[in-house]
Amino acid sequence: MTPPLLDDAGALAAAEAVRAVLATGAAARDRDRVLPRAELDAVSDSGLLGITVPARFGGRPVSTRTVARVFATLARGDASVAQIPQSHLTFLDALRRTGTDLQQKRWFGEALAGRRFANAQSERGTPTVGIDHTSFAPQPDGSLRATGTKYYCTGALLAHWLVVRGVVGDHRAPDAQSRKVLAYLPVDTPGIDISDDWDGLGQRTTASGTVTLTDVVVPADAVIPYSAIFDDATTYGARAQLVHAAIDVGLARAAMDAARGAVASARPPVDAAVASADRDPLLLQQFGDLEITVRSAEALLVEAGEAIDRAEDARADDPGSIDPDAAAAASIAVAAVKVVATRAALETSSALFDAGGTRSAAASSGTDRLWRDARTHTLHDPSRWKVQHVGRYALTGAHPPRHGLV
Structure with a gap:
């Protein structure tokens, strides 16, 4: 079909x-x-x-x-x-x-x-997550040979194509990180091994295995430039981060959905002096505040998407030349929603336990699933640095940093 x-x-x-x-x-x-x-x-x-x-x-x-x-x-x-x-x-x-x-x-x-398409980007044991040791060694026939190990390869176990990031030549060379490329390879390419070893406490079914590349033959026409994306102002990172923020917004809304069911079967505390938990005035206050936070995140999500569209001047077929100020405004809009979405996801999924009461602590209740998912996913890109970028932009107009961490 x-x-x-x-x-x-x-x-x-x-x-x-x-x-x-x-x-x-x-x-x-x-x-x-x-x-x-x-x-x-x-x-x-x-x-x-x-x-x-x-x-x-x-x-x-x-x-x-x-x-x-x-x-x-x-x-x-x-x-x-x-x-x-x-x-x-x-x-x-x-x-x-x-x-x-x-x-x-x-x-x-x-x-x-x-x-x-699934990713093979992140590595362990490097000075920062922005450093790649995976190398693409040029061959006399014009092809390359890829060697390296990638972790947290979301979706790799169920993908048709694997996109591998690495550097052309020796990763230890002074300018190696400026020669990053992406290779688009079928997942069954000889020399590619994908392990089902993701053991996260949350986001447990993202099919995120470790990818090991051993002398993998990479055709020249399977490679595109990566570092070049960041030579000028771009919305590439903003687009990628917006989707991560959207996942956190969805998690927060899912937690609010679950809270309605949890409170319906919970008993009110004695001090509340009400007939049912959904009439507890302090719980209503708590979830009223949370609903406002979630709605704020949902609104900021739309605003950030619109900021990216404005920066790209509605030219979906041609990324074109992006105005640096418009690109910065889009990145700041995404940073803002990332911060609020992180708060919304963590706070609502944690408050689920308050809505359900003591019985929600039972493993069989499954109350912890959304919190574990939120706690795990929000670690992807620390929102504390987003606050710094927003603050500098608000007070000085400084553009946020441009890098390839998405």
Whole structure:
């Protein structure tokens, strides 16, 4: 079945339909760490994996605000599954910016067909997460040989394509990190081994295995520039971070959904002197404040998506030359929602225990799942630094830093 082409309204409707699929059995998948094969197939079949493909390659790109709302909706169903396509869209965006016409035609076509792209980016043991030791050694025939180990490779176990980041030549060379590339490789390429070893306390079913590359043959036409994305002002990082913020917003809304069910079966404290827990005035105050926080995050999410669209001047088929001030404004808008979304996800998922009372501490209740997911996912990019960037921008107009950490 060929996935449908979706406009903005169609993408939102498809996300709602898929949300129901993801929500069904989410708790059981988390408990038993069952990979979401059927659920990801539903995402592929829905057409949502192609919503950013440029029109000249057969797509019908939706607005960035719609992309954000789509991911918040999916995360409301199951945040683990929602995290998997984040890398998919990010690497399609990289392709849009630095890929050749032939590369774009090939891999955008794969996305429109529902094929999934997963990441192989992060490494351990490097001075910072921005350093790559994975190397692509040039060969006499024009190909490259890739060697290295990547961790936290979200979606790799259930992907069709693996996108590997590394440096051309020796990673120890002084300018090595400025020669980063991305290689788009079939997951069954000889020399690629993907281990099912993710043991996170939350986001347990993101299919995030360790990827080991041993002398992997990489065709020259499978490689696109990566470092070049950041030579000038860009919305690449803002787009990638917006989707992470959307996942946290969806988690927060899911926690509010769960709180309604939890309080319905809870007993009120004696001091409240009310007939049911949902009439406890202090609990109502607590969740009133939380609802305001979640609504704030939802509004900021839309605002940030619109800021990215403005920066790109609505040219989805051509990233073009982005005005540095507009790009900075978009990044700050994303930073703001990232901070509020982090707070919303952590506070609402923690307050679930207050809504459910003592019985919510039982492992069998599953009350901890959303908190574990929120606690794990919000570690991806520390929001404390986002506050610093927003503060400097507000007081001095300083642009946030530009780097390749997405």
